[in-house]
Amino acid sequence: MKIQQISIFLENATGRMAEVTRILKDGGINLRAIMVADTADFGILRIIADNPEKAIEILHNANFTTKTTSVLAVTVRDEVGSLASVLGIFEKNGINIEYLYAALNVKSETAVIIFKVEDVEKGMRVVEENGLSSGAGF
Numbered sequence: 001m002k003i004q005q006i007s008i009f010l011e012n013a014t015g016r017m018a019e020v021t022r023i024l025k026d027g028g029i030n031l032r033a034i035m036v037a038d039t040a041d042f043g044i045l046r047i048i049a050d051n052p053e054k055a056i057e058i059l060h061n062a063n064f065t066t067k068t069t070s071v072l073a074v075t076v077r078d079e080v081g082s083l084a085s086v087l088g089i090f091e092k093n094g095i096n097i098e099y100l101y102a103a104l105n106v107k108s109e110t111a112v113i114i115f116k117v118e119d120v121e122k123g124m125r126v127v128e129e130n131g132l133s134s135g136a137g138f
Helices: 016-026 052-061 082-092 120-129
Strands: 002-011 031-038 042-049 065-077 097-105 110-117
Touching: 002 016, 002 052, 002 110, 016 031, 016 042, 016 052, 031 097, 042 052, 052 065, 065 082, 065 120, 082 097, 082 110, 082 120, 110 120
Parallel strands: none
Antiparallel strands: 002 042, 002 065, 031 042, 065 110, 097 110
């Protein structure tokens, strides 16, 4: 399933991620997934929020710079080889993956993998045509 990821650009300074999460919490935003990529001078905090439009509004009102990107969410069983299977399907179908991260749900023994792919529409077709489970409800 195609979902919206919010990237928040932060300087590498103590407390900046805490500030972002506090602002979102105060706005009633639940984070479904989070990851950080960093460089020497700044970081990119990537989040999947339960209400992306409201999250963006809250962040902009707090003077944070954001970017919204369409990504794929795919649910897999929490077992050996699940990721390798999905990656093999993407490889076979010419889907270029720019990056990925995952969120594990221990209770349901599943993981939702977030894929940033070069062509999200093609990626969605491949997910559907190969019977992969979308990250519905994520």
